[in-house]
Amino acid sequence: MEPSLGGKKQIENELDILARHHENKSAKSVHKSQKSVGIPDVPQQIKLHCVKTPDKGRGMASKFDIPQASLIHIEEPYAVVILKHCRETHCHYCLNELPADTIPCISCSLPLYCSQHCQVRAEHKHECQGVHWPAILPSDVVLAGRVVVKSLEQKGQFTEVPNLLETLGLCESYSKMLPESKLELHIYSIVLLFCLQHSYCSELSINGDSTSLIVILLSQIRVNSMAIVRMKSSYFYDQQDWLQKFSSGEAEAASSVEQVRVGQAIYKAASLFNHSCQPNIHAYFISRSLLIRATEFVAGGCPLELSYGPQVGQWDCKDRLRFLEEGYFFQCWCRGCSQVNASDLVISGFCCVNPNCSGVVLDNLVANCEKQKPKIPETISIDSHLQVLDLNDIHIKEVAHISLDETRNCLRIDSGYCLKCGSYCNLASRSEAVKRAWVHLRRLQDSIASKDICSTRLSDALRSLGLLRSTLHAYNKGIAEAEDNLAKAFCFTGDLQPARDHCKASIEILEKLYGPNHIVIGQELVKLSSIQLTMGDCTAVDNISRLSVIFSKYYGPHAGIIFPYLLFLEKESCHIIH
Numbered sequence: 001m002e003p004s005l006g007g008k009k010q011i012e013n014e015l016d017i018l019a020r021h022h023e024n025k026s027a028k029s030v031h032k033s034q035k036s037v038g039i040p041d042v043p044q045q046i047k048l049h050c051v052k053t054p055d056k057g058r059g060m061a062s063k064f065d066i067p068q069a070s071l072i073h074i075e076e077p078y079a080v081v082i083l084k085h086c087r088e089t090h091c092h093y094c095l096n097e098l099p100a101d102t103i104p105c106i107s108c109s110l111p112l113y114c115s116q117h118c119q120v121r122a123e124h125k126h127e128c129q130g131v132h133w134p135a136i137l138p139s140d141v142v143l144a145g146r147v148v149v150k151s152l153e154q155k156g157q158f159t160e161v162p163n164l165l166e167t168l169g170l171c172e173s174y175s176k177m178l179p180e181s182k183l184e185l186h187i188y189s190i191v192l193l194f195c196l197q198h199s200y201c202s203e204l205s206i207n208g209d210s211t212s213l214i215v216i217l218l219s220q221i222r223v224n225s226m227a228i229v230r231m232k233s234s235y236f237y238d239q240q241d242w243l244q245k246f247s248s249g250e251a252e253a254a255s256s257v258e259q260v261r262v263g264q265a266i267y268k269a270a271s272l273f274n275h276s277c278q279p280n281i282h283a284y285f286i287s288r289s290l291l292i293r294a295t296e297f298v299a300g301g302c303p304l305e306l307s308y309g310p311q312v313g314q315w316d317c318k319d320r321l322r323f324l325e326e327g328y329f330f331q332c333w334c335r336g337c338s339q340v341n342a343s344d345l346v347i348s349g350f351c352c353v354n355p356n357c358s359g360v361v362l363d364n365l366v367a368n369c370e371k372q373k374p375k376i377p378e379t380i381s382i383d384s385h386l387q388v389l390d391l392n393d394i395h396i397k398e399v400a401h402i403s404l405d406e407t408r409n410c411l412r413i414d415s416g417y418c419l420k421c422g423s424y425c426n427l428a429s430r431s432e433a434v435k436r437a438w439v440h441l442r443r444l445q446d447s448i449a450s451k452d453i454c455s456t457r458l459s460d461a462l463r464s465l466g467l468l469r470s471t472l473h474a475y476n477k478g479i480a481e482a483e484d485n486l487a488k489a490f491c492f493t494g495d496l497q498p499a500r501d502h503c504k505a506s507i508e509i510l511e512k513l514y515g516p517n518h519i520v521i522g523q524e525l526v527k528l529s530s531i532q533l534t535m536g537d538c539t540a541v542d543n544i545s546r547l548s549v550i551f552s553k554y555y556g557p558h559a560g561i562i563f564p565y566l567l568f569l570e571k572e573s574c575h576i577i578h
C-alpha cells in the first residue's frame with residue numbers, strides 16, 4: 001500500500017531485519033552450540049582415502065565403519081559461478097538470496113553481493129574489464145576462466161596456461177565426447193583464451209598448447225563440476241497465515257519441495273566421489289561450502305558414493321543409463337544398474353492379466369535393459385543375494401519368479417509376459433489406454449497451473465486414475481504421479497479429505513520404489529502432514545516425527561537451516577499434542 005519509493009525501501013529493510021532475526025533464532029533452536037549459519041559439526045575424525053576400483057577409476061572410502069548420518073566431508077570450492085537465472089536474486093559470491101540492500105561490483109557494478117565481505121572475496125574481478133563474460137559465455141566456460149586465473153595466481157606466473165590436469169588432478173572426458181561437443185570445446189577454448197588475454201593478462205600466450213589445455217579443462221568441468229542447489233518451497237515465506245490460506249484453497253500447499261540450482265562449482269577432493277544410483281552418501285550446501293553425510297551405516301572399506309542426479313525409484317534403469325551416458329559419458333556400474341532390483345522392474349511396469357497375481361509385465365525397452373544386467377553375481381550366496389534384491393521396499397518375489405537353482409539365481413525376463421506367472425498380456429492395447437488416461441490427467445495438471453479446477457476435470461481425472469490402476473502395476477510411478485496431481489487439485493478446491501487420501505496413496509507407492517526412509521519420502525510427508533495439520537488430524541504428529549528423522553539423516557543438525565519449514569511443522573506438531 002505504501003506509494004513512495006523511499007517508504008517501500010524502508011519497509012523492505014525492516015522486513016529483512018525481521019527475517020534475519022527469525023533465521024538466527026531458528027538456527028539456534030536447531031543446534032544450540034551452532035553459531036548462526038556457520039558450519040559447526042566437523043567430520044568426526046572420519047579419514048577418507050582414495051581407492052582404485054576396477055570399473056569406476058578412483059573412488060573414496062574410509063578404513064573404518066561410518067555410522068549413519070555422520071558428516072564425512074566438508075570442502076570449500078576451488079571455483080564457483082552463479083547460474084544465469086539467479087543473477088538478480090542471489091549473491092554472486094555466497095549464492096544466498098540477496099537482501100533488499102545489495103552491494104554491486106566496484107568496477108562494473110554488474111554482479112550483486114549481499115555484503116562487503118562477499119564483494120571483496122568475489123572471483124569475478126578479472127571478468128569486468130570489457131564485455132561482461134557471464135552475461136554472454138556459458139557458465140562452465142566462465143568457471144573454466146576462474147579456474148585458470150586461480151591457478152595462474154597460485155603459480156605466480158602469468159604467461160603460460162598451467163597444466164590443469166596436474167594441478168587439479170581431475171579425470172577428463174574428452175576422448176568419450178561426440179565430435180560436435182569436441183568442436184564446441186575447441187571454439188570456447190579459443191574464445192576464453194582471448195577473453196583472458198584481453199581483460200586479465202595481455203602476456204598470456206595463445207597457441208596450440210594453451211588451447212588444448214583449456215579444451216581438456218572444459219572436458220574436466222563437464223564431468224567433475226557440481227551443481228550448488230538450494231531447497232525451495234512455496235511454504236517458507238507465508239508460514240504465519242499459511243494454514244488459513246491452505247484451508248481456503250489459496251495456498252499452493254501441495255506443490256512439491258524442489259531443489260533449485262543456483263551455482264556451478266569445482267570441489268577438488270569431492271570430485272573423487274563416484275556415482276551410484278543407490279547412493280550411501282548425500283551432498284548439500286551451506287552458502288558455497290559443500291557438506292557430505294553418510295545416509296546409512298557404511299562398513300569400513302566400502303565405496304562411498306553419491307548420486308550425480310538419477311536414483312533408483314526416480315527413473316527406470318534405461319533412463320538413468322541414458323542420462324549418465326549423455327551427461328557424464330560413462331556406463332554406470334553401480335549396484336542399482338548392474339544387479340536386478342524390484343524397483344526397476346515395477347516403476348514403469350504393467351499389471352498381470354490374472355487378477356490374483358501380483359507379478360509385473362515389462363515392455364520391450366525395459367525388458368531389454370533388465371536382460372543386460374549381469375543379474376545376480378554367481379559368487380554371491382542365495383541369502384546375501386536376496387538381501388541385495390531387497391534394497392527398496394518390495395520383495396522381488398512379490399513381482400517376479402526367481403529360479404533358485406544351485407549354480408545360478410536368475411529371473412526369466414520376456415517382454416509382454418508376467419514375470420511371476422507367465423501369463424501373456426497385450427501391451428499394445430494397454431499402452432493406448434494409458435495414453436488416453438494421461439490426456440485427462442495432463443488437463444488436470446494444466447487446470448492446477450492456471451488455478452481453475454472444475455468438477456468435470458476432476459471426475460475425468462478420477463476415472464483416468466481408475467484406468468491406470470487397472471492397467472499398470474500397482475507400484476508403477478505413473479499411478480503415484482496421478483494420485484499426487486489429484487491431491488494437489490483437491491487442495492485447491494479445499495476438499496482436504498480426498499486430498500489427504502490421494503497424497504497417502506501416492507506416498508505408499510513411492511515408499512515401495514525408493515524405500516521408506518529416502519529423502520523423497522521425507523519431502524512427500526511434508527505435504528501429507530501439512531494437509532493433516534490443517535484438518536486437525538492428529539496422525540500428522542507421527543508423520544512429522546518421521547520426516548524429522550529422515551531430514552536429520554540427510555542433513556544432521558543443518559536440517560532446520562536447509563529447510564526452515566521443518567521447524568514450523570515441529571512447532572505445529574507440539575501444539576496438536578498439547
Ligand SMILES: C[S@@+](CC[C@H](N)C(=O)[O-])C[C@H]1O[C@@H](n2cnc3c(N)ncnc32)[C@H](O)[C@@H]1O
Pocket residue numbers: 055056057058059170171173223224271272273274275276328329330331332333334
Ligand atoms: C567425478 S569423477 C569421479 C572420480 C573418477 N572415478 C576418477 O578416477 O577421477 C566421475 C567419473 O568417474 C567414473 N564413474 C563415476 N561413477 C561411476 C559409475 N557408477 N560407474 C562407472 N563409472 C563411474 C566415470 O568415468 C565418471 O566420468
